[in-house]
Amino acid sequence: MEHFEPIPLQLIPTNCQTICDDDDKSPNQVIILLDITNQQNLASQIVFVLDFIKSSPNHVHFDLLVHQHKSPPREISLNRTKNDMVSDLNKFKNESNHNQTIDMASSFKCLFKSLGDSVSESLDQCLLSIRPKSSQKGDPVIVLFSYALPPRPNQRLLKSIRNIQSQSVHLLAVVQNGIISNQLDNCPIFYPLKMNDLLSTLFKQQNSDFSIEVILDQESKAQKLNENVVLKMSIKPENKPLPPKSYLQIGRNEFYYGVNICLGEQGVQPDESRTIPFTLKPIQNTFATRMPPSRIQFKIVQDPTNEKVKVLTQGYFSIPTALxxxxxxxxxxxxxxxxxxxxxxxxxxxxxxxxxxxxxxxxxxxxxxxxxxxxxxxxxxxxxxxxxxxxxxxxxxxxxxxxxxxxxxxxxxxxxxxxxxxxxxxxxxxxxxxxxxxxxxxxxxxxxxxxxxxxxxxxxxxxxxxxxxxxxxxxxxxxxxxxxxxxxxxxxxxxxxxxxxxxxxxxxxxxxxxxxxxxxxxxxxxxxxxxxxxxxxxxxxxxxxxxxxxxxxxxxxx
Known part of the structure; x- marks a missing residue:
């Protein structure tokens, strides 16, 4: 008898809306330096940066600066990068009904400008964008997103890194080139697939309390767009119990009706797990060439009958086109x-x-x-x-x-x-x-x-x-x-x-x-x-x- 495995869906966890504890020293300002010299991977870079911003806490102030070399191998569009990102953030803001997204988006400041000839000059420019630090928050952070750094950084770049670190400003880098990982003078290196590692380093992650997976059953077969999508969510508490009468909520979108399912009258203790089936029901019967949203937002909330709903965790999952x-x-x-x-x-x-x-x-x-x-x-x-x-x-x-x-x-x-x-x-x-x-x-x-x-x-x-x-x-x-x-x-x-x-x-x-x-x-x-x-x-x-x-x-x- 053939054995088939369940299919895990792409899932991006995001922080819940609760304010971090007093002892949380997450940065009050994050400066993103986006290096768009390598145009071949620009689209994936933009998606990663946007996901990083959306997945961050609501109280963090973001500044975005774009590095553009003066003599790139191809014509580079600074305006296109700006419009793509601003449009995506505005859409994300408009489609979300919770204050965390609005607060986050309103504190996101786009300083789109073409900076110096080298990344080192752009890093120096980042220092000029540092805001006064709140005593209740941690040191500011610069996050460099670059797919174009050379295997061996030059002395000018190393000098800029040391200058940043000497002023109590943290620097992290998201790169594709693994060779450079041991070359950047105590600068933590992350890779594009390690979103959670990057977020965990910068912020106190509320989502660490729960391990969540959305899967297609191993018996799932191919279907059409106008048919119900049957999925399962597996949730496992890591550090604290899942409270009784917690609910899985998925808002209605232009394609599917919403979902509001109780995860059980009894809570779930740490190291136990609970799997809940749920169904996405299409709103219309025929769709021609329309597709469902590429990312479907979910929330797990505690007792939604209360006047003030507490969001325990939230995120997005994506239905694979193969289905x-x-x-x-x-x-x-x-x-x-x-x-x-x-x-x-x-x-x-x-x-x-x-x-x-x-x-x-x-x-x-x-x-x-x-x-x-x-x-x-x-x-x-x-x-x-x-x-x-x-x-x-x-x-x-x-x-x-x-x-x-x-x-x-x-x-x-x-x-x-x-x-x-x-x-x-x-x-x-x-x-x-x-x-x-x-x-x-x-x-x-x-x-x-x-x-x-x-x-x-x-x-x-x-x-x-x-x-x-x-x-x-x-x-x-x-x-x-x-x-x-x-x-x-x-x-x-x-x-x-x-x-x-x-x-x-x-x-x-x-x-x-x-x-x-x-x-x-x-x-x-x-x-x-x-x-x-x-x-x-x-x-x-x-x-x-x-x-x-x-x-x-x-x-x-x-």
Whole structure:
């Protein structure tokens, strides 16, 4: 008999709203220095910084300074970084109903400015932002977020670190480069996956009182978006009992009804545990291409009938996109990923693959920056279930169910060029190409008929309407529309243009005749990171949902 394991969901704990004890010496000011020199990982850096801010106590004052080298390898958008972060914080504030979030957000001051040539100059600037210290609070802290520090810091950087430490200001660093960990003169080093370690070092964590896990049952199978999601929450007190009549509360959102479940008439003692099943019920019956929130907030409260509700702990969990793979069981989607060589086609395919499993991110398709010989020279018709079969461990019934029933075939092809004259689109729609070949057959084969197309293009391809790249894309769009296929645009390498520079490309994109809902500005997994980011998964899943909807329309209109 096969043994399957339950699937833990991504969970981000946050502090409860109670004021820290008098003996808590958490810092009264935290200065975040965000180094955006390395654009390749900027999106994941921003998400980590935002999660760090949201997960911190309500009484802490934050300042944010952004380090930007004057001569970066790519054009860097300071305004885009600012707008993305401020927009996210405002959304977080508006969607939350508790004062802790509002207090935290109102004390967050954004000092967005491009600082000196080196990180050391930016660290010196941080010292000028130190506020007078409250006698009731701990020393101020500077947290450096950087994915661009060299393996060996120079003397100028070490001098800045010593200067900070000599003034009773603590310095912590969040870096990706493990080599530097022993080089920074008593500066604690953290890695992007160690959020809880960083928070525990800075603040007295109320959440240390409870260990919480949200899981899918080991018997869970793939389902559709409009079906109930059945989950379990396991809670284990660590330092003090869980009081009687504690409740799990999940607020209603635009997708699911709320949850209010008693965790038991009796309390739970330390080192005991209690597992409570709960169900998220969709508000509507059909959703087209809509997705649920990528992060669902929960709270555990003590006796909500009291006038003053005490929040014991709270946080967020995320439902893996793999659970919703049932959306692709009933219809055979055969979608071609087309684009110029180097536009990011393989990156998009990798992103699609990673929506169908729940473990660390994998890259079964080579990408052009991976250092291996790369390039597609023939038509590759690859059922996604075959890639999953080769690269996934069958340790859950969910993954086995997906492998057995997934009906998605991705067609990869050689990147198009200006000199292409073969009627590729009509040949693909008619089933005139074969797997691992380049020949156009006269005979058609229904097993090789494509019913959807995703055009992948770099944002720079749209800078000028007269450029060769833009002309080729426009030709492709017209060819698809003439064959009654509504194209999807997946636009990549967004970090290569600033926010102001995006205005003209977006205006040019609007002239192509592609429907607004079929245009996706992609935030792809890059650099072979293994860290899963739920927002990326949800975007890739929405991309594929859109492809399925358009493919169904195409088949119905034949």
């Amino acid at each position: 919703f793979s049932g959306e692709f069981f009933d219809f055979q989607l055969v979608v071609v990923i087309d684009g110029k060589a180097g536009s990011g086609k393989s990156t998009v395919i990798n992103g699609i693959y990673n929506t169908f499993h729940d473990r660390e991110i994998k890259y079964p398709y080579f990408t052009s920056n991976c250092g291996a010989v790369h390039g597609t020279h023939a038509f590759n018709f690859t059922p996604m279930c075959d890639i999953l079969q080769k690269n996934s461990k069958l340790n859950s019934l969910l993954i086995k169910d997906i492998i057995d029933n997934l009906n998605v075939t991705v067609v990869d092809k050689k990147g198009y060029t200006e000199s292409d004259t073969t009627p590729v689109i009509s040949g693909l729609l008619n089933g005139q190409f074969r797997h691992n070949e380049t020949r156009l057959y006269q005979e058609t084969d229904p097993n090789y008929k494509v019913n959807g197309c995703i055009l992948v293009a770099s944002i720079k391809s749209f800078v000028s309407e007269t450029s060769t790249d833009f002309t080729m894309i426009r030709t492709k769009v017209r060819e698809l529309l003439s064959n009654k296929i509504h194209p999807i645009l997946a636009i990549t390498f967004l970090d290569e243009l600033s926010e102001n520079e995006m205005t003209l490309p977006k205006a040019n994109i609007a002239t192509l005749g592609v429907e607004v809902g079929n245009i996706f500005y992609m935030d792809n997994y890059l650099g072979h990171t293994k860290e899963r980011m739920i927002e990326k998964d949800y975007q890739n899943f929405e991309l594929l949902l859109c492809a399925r909807k358009l493919a169904e329309n195409y088949i119905n209109n034949l």
